[in-house]
Amino acid sequence: MSASLNITSATADPGLLDLPWNMPLDEWPDRYIAALPKGISRHLVRFAHLSGHVIAIKETTDEMAKREYDMLRTLQRLDVPCVDPLAVITNRADDAGEPLNSVLVTRHLKFSLPYRALFSQQLRPDTATRLVDALAVLLVRLHVIGFFWGDVSLSNTLFRRDAGAFAAYLVDAETGQLYDGLSNGQRENDLEIARVNIAGELMDLEAGGRVDEELDPIKLSDGIVAAYRSLWKELTGSESFSSSERWRINERVDRLNDLGFDIEELAIKTTEGGTTVRIQPKVVDAGHHQRRLLRLTGLDAQENQARRLLNDLDSYTAKYGRKDYDEEMVAHEWLAKVFEPVIRAIPRDLKGKLEPAEVFHQLLEHRWFMSQDQNRDVPLAEALSSYIDTVLRHRRDEATVIDPPTGTFTLAIPLADGEADWRQNV
DSSP: OOTTOEEEOSSOOGGGGGSOTTSOGGGOOGGGBOOOOOOOOSSOEEEEEETTEEEEEEEEOHHHHHHHHHHHHHHHHTTOOBOEEEEEEESOBOTTSOBOOEEEEEEOOTTEEOGGGSOSSOBOHHHHHHHHHHHHHHHHHHHHTTEEOSOOOSTTEEEEEETTEEEEEEOOOTTOEEOSSOOHHHHHHHHHHHHHHHHHHHHHHHHTTOBOTTOOHHHHHHHHHHHHHHHHHHHHOOEEEEGGGTHHHHHHHHHHHHTTEEEEEEEEEEOTTSOEEEEEEEEEEEOHHHHHHHHHHOOOOOHHHHHHHHHHHHHHHHHTTOTTSOHHHHHHHHIIIIIHHHHHHSOGGGTTSSOHHHHHHHHHHHHHHHHHHHTSOOOHHHHHHHHHHHTGGGSOOSSSOOSOOOGGGOOOOOOOTTTTTSOOOO
16 A cells, blocks of 8 residues: 555444455455445445444545545535535555545435436326426525535435435535536526436336336436425525415425524515515525424434424324423423334344334324225334235345445335324334
8 A cells, every 4th residue: 555545434343454445446356345336427426334434445646635625524514415525545555556536435325316216117297297206305405505506416416215215315516616606597508407417317118118107207207396496485485475374474484494494594575564474485494303302202204204203203292292391301201102112023034124103104004094994003013024024024224235236115105194193002
């Protein structure tokens, strides 16, 4: 290993020194490599084992590696869903002293997959739509903080399951730039890049016979434009109404909360005659349900998962007459008596199938369907046994998926309205 090797990392991991940085990345021995599915990249990217975890290593230039490392750290501080930057390795050289490309090292995002690994034989329209919708939400979040991506695509995104939907994470930030705010032109430019790239990616799959014949790449790529504009308008658009309809202020806030965004400030103005109220969100942030669940229970879940778990917590509170109790105390009780026993009951060999919050969400869905089919309230323990044997045992691991296809886990999970009303037995 070259004596001049330079490692820049916010977290010291001695295991980095044990990797063969004196070899080109495409020549690393198999014992270092983790066989995980990856997306398309303009640079060479490989997964490797490090201290019991999996890391992604991308060969690039000194300047680009350092810039992307700094950008990812900044995005993390701004609570943007993105991969975790671990290190930049520069001044690499082989045993003959010949220089090698610098690399950016990021942590592999557990339970996440590139879009190409989210299907087996054919990508169905409903799965593709959910991926595009998740990417639209991510793009809005980036634009809200003033981040211009410059290379929006499915390939530059990782997806994690989120209670029947998907949550999108930024993977490649090398073309990104952070501003105090984005102009409409910059946002439209990013949106057009997204539309063109997504159409091309889906057409590539179509040419390989890997999408459902009913899937229309152009229609789906146009869908991100519609989804983005609808969400952006809801988040930033102003609204006017009669002063007698002030209830619409709460309605607007509720709609934003349902989309997973919090309102930190509202600008509310009335006309001179006092007959018209005009409201406009001033500062918005994502993760309303995530933060509430984390604050109450310490569980770090996706937004939709957090919403479902909080629904169950609210149901528990109502059923056992805890409405007048301290919220944190009730949450701790629910965690100890409901959530944790379920997770502990999952057999050791099945714990890598799904992350705990997704398991609990799917269990609630499974119990609801059992109750509907049998016309009775199915106890949670009975539903758990059925879910483990008939559903979870037959899924592929999503903690570390090796060599897709993974088509069996792209099935949509229908969301049930009023799921908190039918649960009588814990």
